[in-house]
Amino acid sequence: MNIVVAMKQIPDLQQIRMRNRQPSLDGVPYALGLIDKNALEAGLQLKEQSGGKVILVSVGNEEVEETMKEALAAGADEAYLVLDDDLADLESSQTAVALAELIKKIDDVGVVIFGEGSGDNYSGQVGPRVAEILGLPQVGCASHIEVNGATARVTRSLENADEILEAELPMVVTVLGDINEPRIPSVTQILKAGKKPKQIFAGSDLEIGLAGRAVSTISNLAPENARKRVAVGSVDELISVLRAEGFVGR
Amino acid sequence: MEFTLSKEQLLIQKMASDFCEKSLAPLAEQIDRDNQIPAEIIAGLGELDLFGLPFKEEYGGAEAGYDCYVLAMEQLGKVSSGPAITISVNCLGLGAIDKFGTPEQKAKYMPKACRGEHLASFAFTEPGTGSDPKQITTRAVKEGDHYVINGTKRFISNADYLGPMVVFATDDESGKPTAFIVEKFCAGYSISEPWHKIGYRGGNLLDVYFKDVKVPAENVLGKVGGGFPVLTYGIAFGKVGISSVALGGILAAFEAAAKYAKEKTHRGEPIAKFQAIQLRIADLAMKYEACRWLTYRLGCLANDAKDPMLFAKEAALTKTFVCDNYVEAARIAVDVHGSYGLMNDYLVTRLYRDAILGPQVEGVADMQKMIVAGVVLNS
Amino acid sequence: MAAILVYSDHEKLAPELLTAARLLAGGKGTGIKAVAINNAALAQDLAGRGAETCLINDAAILAADTAAVASALCQAAEKLDAAIVLLSSDRRGKELAGRLAQKLGAGSLADVSGLKAEDGKVQCTRNTLGGATVAVQQIETDKAVIALAARSFEAAPQQAGGKVSELAVAATAPSVRLIETRSKASEAVDLQAAEVLVIVGQGVGKEDFPVAEKIAKILGGEIACSKPVATDKKWLPEDRIIGLSGKKCKPQLALIFGVSGQVQFTVGIRDASTVVAVNNDENAFMLQMADYAMVADAKEVLEELNRALG
Numbered sequence: 001m002n003i004v005v006a007m008k009q010i011p012d013l014q015q016i017r018m019r020n021r022q023p024s025l026d027g028v029p030y031a032l033g034l035i036d037k038n039a040l041e042a043g044l045q046l047k048e049q050s051g052g053k054v055i056l057v058s059v060g061n062e063e064v065e066e067t068m069k070e071a072l073a074a075g076a077d078e079a080y081l082v083l084d085d086d087l088a089d090l091e092s093s094q095t096a097v098a099l100a101e102l103i104k105k106i107d108d109v110g111v112v113i114f115g116e117g118s119g120d121n122y123s124g125q126v127g128p129r130v131a132e133i134l135g136l137p138q139v140g141c142a143s144h145i146e147v148n149g150a151t152a153r154v155t156r157s158l159e160n161a162d163e164i165l166e167a168e169l170p171m172v173v174t175v176l177g178d179i180n181e182p183r184i185p186s187v188t189q190i191l192k193a194g195k196k197p198k199q200i201f202a203g204s205d206l207e208i209g210l211a212g213r214a215v216s217t218i219s220n221l222a223p224e225n226a227r228k229r230v231a232v233g234s235v236d237e238l239i240s241v242l243r244a245e246g247f248v249g250r
Numbered sequence: 251m252e253f254t255l256s257k258e259q260l261l262i263q264k265m266a267s268d269f270c271e272k273s274l275a276p277l278a279e280q281i282d283r284d285n286q287i288p289a290e291i292i293a294g295l296g297e298l299d300l301f302g303l304p305f306k307e308e309y310g311g312a313e314a315g316y317d318c319y320v321l322a323m324e325q326l327g328k329v330s331s332g333p334a335i336t337i338s339v340n341c342l343g344l345g346a347i348d349k350f351g352t353p354e355q356k357a358k359y360m361p362k363a364c365r366g367e368h369l370a371s372f373a374f375t376e377p378g379t380g381s382d383p384k385q386i387t388t389r390a391v392k393e394g395d396h397y398v399i400n401g402t403k404r405f406i407s408n409a410d411y412l413g414p415m416v417v418f419a420t421d422d423e424s425g426k427p428t429a430f431i432v433e434k435f436c437a438g439y440s441i442s443e444p445w446h447k448i449g450y451r452g453g454n455l456l457d458v459y460f461k462d463v464k465v466p467a468e469n470v471l472g473k474v475g476g477g478f479p480v481l482t483y484g485i486a487f488g489k490v491g492i493s494s495v496a497l498g499g500i501l502a503a504f505e506a507a508a509k510y511a512k513e514k515t516h517r518g519e520p521i522a523k524f525q526a527i528q529l530r531i532a533d534l535a536m537k538y539e540a541c542r543w544l545t546y547r548l549g550c551l552a553n554d555a556k557d558p559m560l561f562a563k564e565a566a567l568t569k570t571f572v573c574d575n576y577v578e579a580a581r582i583a584v585d586v587h588g589s590y591g592l593m594n595d596y597l598v599t600r601l602y603r604d605a606i607l608g609p610q611v612e613g614v615a616d617m618q619k620m621i622v623a624g625v626v627l628n629s
Numbered sequence: 630m631a632a633i634l635v636y637s638d639h640e641k642l643a644p645e646l647l648t649a650a651r652l653l654a655g656g657k658g659t660g661i662k663a664v665a666i667n668n669a670a671l672a673q674d675l676a677g678r679g680a681e682t683c684l685i686n687d688a689a690i691l692a693a694d695t696a697a698v699a700s701a702l703c704q705a706a707e708k709l710d711a712a713i714v715l716l717s718s719d720r721r722g723k724e725l726a727g728r729l730a731q732k733l734g735a736g737s738l739a740d741v742s743g744l745k746a747e748d749g750k751v752q753c754t755r756n757t758l759g760g761a762t763v764a765v766q767q768i769e770t771d772k773a774v775i776a777l778a779a780r781s782f783e784a785a786p787q788q789a790g791g792k793v794s795e796l797a798v799a800a801t802a803p804s805v806r807l808i809e810t811r812s813k814a815s816e817a818v819d820l821q822a823a824e825v826l827v828i829v830g831q832g833v834g835k836e837d838f839p840v841a842e843k844i845a846k847i848l849g850g851e852i853a854c855s856k857p858v859a860t861d862k863k864w865l866p867e868d869r870i871i872g873l874s875g876k877k878c879k880p881q882l883a884l885i886f887g888v889s890g891q892v893q894f895t896v897g898i899r900d901a902s903t904v905v906a907v908n909n910d911e912n913a914f915m916l917q918m919a920d921y922a923m924v925a926d927a928k929e930v931l932e933e934l935n936r937a938l939g
């Protein structure tokens with residue numbers, strides 16, 4: 001059984017500078033999303049438990065190949081990548097279609113693991129969409145995964161309760177950032193990452209017609225950084241402020 | 251000329267900084283306070299191949315080159331100097347064995363120390379001298395197929411860990427310094443209590459006593475009477491590590507000062523608005539960039555050092571420049587913090603104590619300048 | 630225009646969705662339909678808030694089975710001719726959003742904190758780039774699935790005109806089996822996890838601490854303090870200190886009484902979403918670092934707040 005881990009290349013958030021409240025991505029290197037690393041770690045732990053290979057899938061521009069070295073260094077065995085500068089900036093519905101196509105090319109898939117949200121957009125839509133496209137059972141916000149033969153037991157951690165669920169494989173799981181502590185690759189693993197097997201596809205290799213963007217961004221600005229500094233004259237006023245902000249009266 | 255890092259270099263840098271963030275930073279204050287590195291930190295650094303980063307795979311190293319070594323050490327030095335210095339000294343000892351050792355010596359002594367299971371030492375300094383090899387008083391007397399070593403070494407890093415120690419002693423045949431590989435804690439080897447030093451805490455310094463220590467003749471490192479090149483060339487590679495640790499300190503000082511300048515306010519304005527603070531931040535930026543590229547360059551030169559004297563000169567000038575600048579940078583960072591910078595709650599106090607060590611170790615600054623001047627004026 | 634469908638299995642969040650739907654409809658006659666699955670009480674509650682509510686009763690549809698819930702809602706949307714589906718952006722809702730959107734062929738967004746109809750399209754306000762920016766994103770498809778962040782809208786008030794009717798959908802085969810549900814035990818004090826912090830400084834007398842603590846409890850939060858309150862005065866334990874030498878927290882709300890606002894303190898609440906400060910010195914730096922600043926005596930404000938909230 002192989003474990004597929006979907007990972008997204010995102011701009012290194014720490015290096016984004018704001019100019020006139022506009023985020024400037026010029027010269028900002030790419031990195032792996034934080035929760036995607038938890039997804040990979042979950043995959044590696046499953047492999048240690050039940051064998052198979054950990055295969056990572058990703059869609060993006062040509063840089064993805066370099067970015068994914070980090071994941072290969074951390075222990076993924078192989079990568080299936082769609083590299084196409086035209087596919088650099090897909091939104092969730094398009095990414096899901098492309099990833100689903102890639103996953104179909106992989107044999108003997110057991111668990112497909114996603115981070116619960118990407119580091120940049122954090123909408124958490126891709127994993128459930130892929131599950132729907134592939135017609136697979138899904139469990140989101142997982143805090144524990146355990147494979148037993150042809151089924152998996154997954155704990156979904158909700159705000160106020162944990163649900164322990166069982167499903168037939170293959171299935172899709174999205175993991176929480178606190179499911180594990182991702183391992184740090186050693187120097188030797190980093191130096192060997194570039195030599196691991198890779199299947200690289202261009203956008204035109206996939207038999208998919210990507211629909212247009214289902215979501216577009218109209219504006220994207222840093223919030224006004226100063227505090228509002230609204231003067232409050234009385235306790236009544238304070239209470240109405242707290243009520244308006246949703247802290248009172250719930 | 252290219253001033254960009256490869257993906258592998260970036261990943262090694264990031265790996266080191268990830269380890270620091272996750273494991274080392276939370277313990278950095280404790281290491282400084284207790285003057286002790288927890289065993290799990292040594293184990294963690296070993297798992298990441300950080301103890302033998304520049305050395306060949308066949309001898310247990312990661313074979314990533316001194317360029318990558320510099321990048322990783324800078325990150326460690328930024329967060330906690332003790333573990334960083336421990337690695338630096340390990341690589342100093344191993345570097346000497348790597349450059350001058352026989353294949354048998356390398357196979358015997360390098361792999362465990364590359365994994366951090368053992369730690370190498372390099373013992374030159376004595377109570378009577380730290381700068382002049384002619385004055386060493388430790389003696390090695392040949393008796394059949396082995397040597398008997400007697401003497402005292404002072405301020406020896408990693409002397410409290412198992413592993414090989416490169417010891418400089420005057421041998422009775424040549425009457426000149428010779429380097430020997432001694433297995434620490436063999437019969438006749440003993441150590442003092444750790445010295446209570448001002449900075450680089452956790453990287454322990456001890457005095458080492460050799461009382462009739464028997465060393466097989468095959469443990470001579472390099473030639474009999476050939477200790478001098480082992481010392482100068484070996485220590486030149488050690489300076490790659492020392493420079494990187496200091497560079498990390500400069501970065502920490504720079505970041506701490508810039509952060510504080512933006513947070514601390516006077517009359518409702520961050521002190522970063524004051525020109526006097528801005529000039530200091532600019533000084534720190536200049537120091538960091540200058541030291542950074544000088545150190546990175548030294549890492550690249552170390553990968554491919556051909557002329558030992560020329561490399562020794564580059565190492566001496568880099569180490570001196572970077573360590574001196576660290577002292578100034580730490581002082582500037584304290585100034586930006588005002589009196590708060592004197593309170594142990596702020597990182598800059600530790601940086602200030604660490605910085606002051608750099609110019610003294612692995613050859614005092616004055617001696618480094620003499621090396622540089624010697625090469626410049628003789629060519 | 631097609632209808633707006635709202636669904637959440639969360640009793641507190643579903644009424645907020647109703648408010649959002651009404652704002653989006655903007656009185657343009659767009660029908661708003663609420664859906665509840667296997668939860669008659671929630672259906673009644675929504676109807677009491679004036680919503681035309683469809684109750685799907687089918688024990689085969691497990692809330693934990695995202696595929697099954699998505700299938701039921703997809704059928705409901707088709708039957709009710711809904712083009713926009715509003716969900717709650719709690720963990721369940723976010724997970725559901727992607728699957729449902731894919732079924733409907735809809736664009737989807739989660740963690741949305743604001744909504745606007747613009748030329749027949751929906752524009753959503755939400756954080757991106759890890760919270761560094763606030764983006765306005767427009768859903769371009771005819772259909773939209775939007776998961777709304779908790780507390781972005783007020784709960785819809787009680788009003789007449791609602792009713793509950795049953796809606797039948799074809800159940801799909803279950804995709805997961807629920808083995809066990811374990812409710813989470815509430816943990817010991819964890820300032821960093823608290824959504825609300827009531828923070829007291831040296832400007833608050835010890836006798837007022839019980840009141841401050843009570844207000845913290847009413848607001849569902851914890852009491853915390855500046856450093857001298859714990860280390861010098863020892864009025865609270867040191868694990869309640871906020872700041873450089875204490876905890877750095879990101880509460881939704883920090884209510885700060887009698888703290889001067891030195892940087893060593895403010896680094897600890899820099900990431901709070903909303904800061905309210907009360908100080909009797911109008912020049913106190915803390916007031917400049919606040920969203921809502923009140924120049925007043927901390928004791929009086931605490932007591933009045935307690936009376937008003939308690």
Ligand SMILES: Cc1cc2nc3c(=O)[nH]c(=O)nc-3n(C[C@H](O)[C@H](O)[C@H](O)COP(=O)(O)OP(=O)(O)OC[C@H]3O[C@@H](n4cnc5c(N)ncnc54)[C@H](O)[C@@H]3O)c2cc1C
Pocket residue numbers: 339371372373374375376378379380381382404405406407408450455607610611612613614615616617
């Ligand atoms: C953290 C740390 C780690 C260390 N680790 C090791 C180790 O692992 N192994 C080891 O062998 N040593 C180690 N040392 C010792 C260190 O290398 C020596 O202390 C250093 O080389 C200086 O020697 P010294 O203290 O005897 O100074 P000295 O040699 O006495 O020098 C004192 C001053 O005299 C002047 N001076 C001395 N000789 C000359 C000269 N010929 N010409 C001009 N000026 C001169 C210089 O200005 C110098 O500043 C360590 C020290 C520290 C602090």
Ligand SMILES: Cc1cc2nc3c(=O)[nH]c(=O)nc-3n(C[C@H](O)[C@H](O)[C@H](O)COP(=O)(O)OP(=O)(O)OC[C@H]3O[C@@H](n4cnc5c(N)ncnc54)[C@H](O)[C@@H]3O)c2cc1C
Pocket residue numbers: 590593595596829830831832833854855856857858870871872873874875876886887888889890891892893894907908909910913925926927928
């Ligand atoms: C190295 C170092 C680390 C530090 N770390 C921290 C830390 O982690 N956390 C921390 O909090 N501090 C820390 N401090 C201390 C910090 O600098 C301040 O001294 C401290 O935050 C002040 O606490 P305070 O605001 O409660 O008291 P004060 O500065 O005494 O302020 C009291 C405030 O209450 C107001 N006031 C008085 N009476 C009333 C009233 N009746 N009604 C309303 N307002 C009133 C006053 O106007 C004043 O603004 C640190 C200091 C150092 C040197």
